[in-house]
Amino acid sequence: MPFVTLLGPALYFYVRAMKARKPRRFAGSDWWVLSGPLLVVLIMLPFSQVSAPDKLALANPVTRDPDLFLLALTTRAAAIVVFSVFTAIYLIGALRLQFTHKVNVKRVYSNLEKRSLDWLKMLLAAWALGWIAFVFTDALWLAGVSPVGTGAISAVFEAVAFSAFAHIALNQPAIYDDETEHADTGADRQPILTEDHMTRITRKLDAAMIGQHLYKESGLSLRRLSDETSIKENYISETFSQHLRTNFYDFVNGYRLKEAASLLEDTDTNILNIAYDVGFNSRSTFNSAFKRLFGMPPSEYRNRQSAIAG
Known part of the structure; x- marks a missing residue:
């Protein structure tokens, strides 16, 4: 159980490592990761002092000592509670990292493929389901119910989830979002541009999009738009957030759609x-x-427009 309790944090630190070009030093609040396993060890200490023969006797209702059996149940239940809470905290943390990453990516890139880590969100959800099944099976056992095959099913599910995670993760390109993490979004500070200034910037951005068809560049980024229009990136970001109430991703895709x-x-x-x-x-x-903007897929949109024109 102490080692199993480290699986949730391991996923969290993996997500964090995926997002950074330079390895982040393990320091500060990171050391709290040891609190879960240490707490489980402390919970298990009283039961670890029980002799081997007494532990084996617990398997048989006839030979088991009621007090020792209660200690065993309490130990297991407490360890499961710590595992559940600790794992949930780090899984939620990993999902928050993925969500924040996706929001940041939308601020500087016009396409999210291979950048948004959506695949990771699905696998984290699969892990969460596996661990919920593990806790549920243990809860049934603690309640005196042990359906045949539940342990094997749980083990197979975890093995499949781990194998899928390992296969997909090893074949993923590294996601470096140093640029997105340090980008000045314009939403995290006091506005420095006047409405008139942001209106002029908007006109200039529109001219670049319409006149030069920049939106057709699949790899268009905020930096590229800044270079093309000679407008500072933080000025563009502030115009998006404070004036247009949008982000770079939605702004560019609006022209595309x-x-x-x-x-x-x-x-x-x-x-x-x-x-x-x-x-x-x-x-x-x-x-x-397209469906999010127009309320229907492109094929249906074309058919409706053809029907109207006909």
Whole structure:
């Protein structure tokens, strides 16, 4: 149990390591990771003093000592509670890291593929389900109910979840978001630009998007837009957050989707080609973004527009 209690923190530190170019020093509050296993060890100490014959006698209702059996149940129950709470804290922490990372990525990139760590969120959810099943099985055992095969099923599920995690994680490119973590978003400080200044910046950004079709660059980033318009990145970020109430990702994709809608109405170009032409990297991302804005998938939108025109 002390070692199992370290699995949740291990996932948390893995997520944190995925996001940083330089390894972060293990220091400060990181050492609290040892509190869970140490607490489990302290909980198990009284039972560890019981002799081996007395422990073996607990397996048989006829030979077990009631007081020692109560100690065994209490020890296991307390260890499970510590495991559950400790694991939940670090799993929630890992999910928060993933969520914050995705929010930051949207501030500086126009495409999220291979950057948003959405795959990790799904695997963390799978791990959470596995551990819930583990705790539930233990709770049944503590209550005197032990369905046949539950232990094996739980073990197989954890083995499959671990194998899937290892396979996917080892094949993932490193996600470095030093740029996103240190980017001045404009939302975390007092505004320094006037409304008139942000209005002028908005016009200049619109001109770059419409005149130069920058949104068609699938790898368009905030830095690239800054270089092209000669506007400081923090000025653009402040304009997005304070004036336009949006982020870089949604701003750029707004132009892409508007262009895509026009192409769907006026041409019979393949939908996948349209997605690539306007700057998206995949059909699934395009479909999701299009449906979120227009309330229907691209194919349905095209059919409706054809029906209206006909």
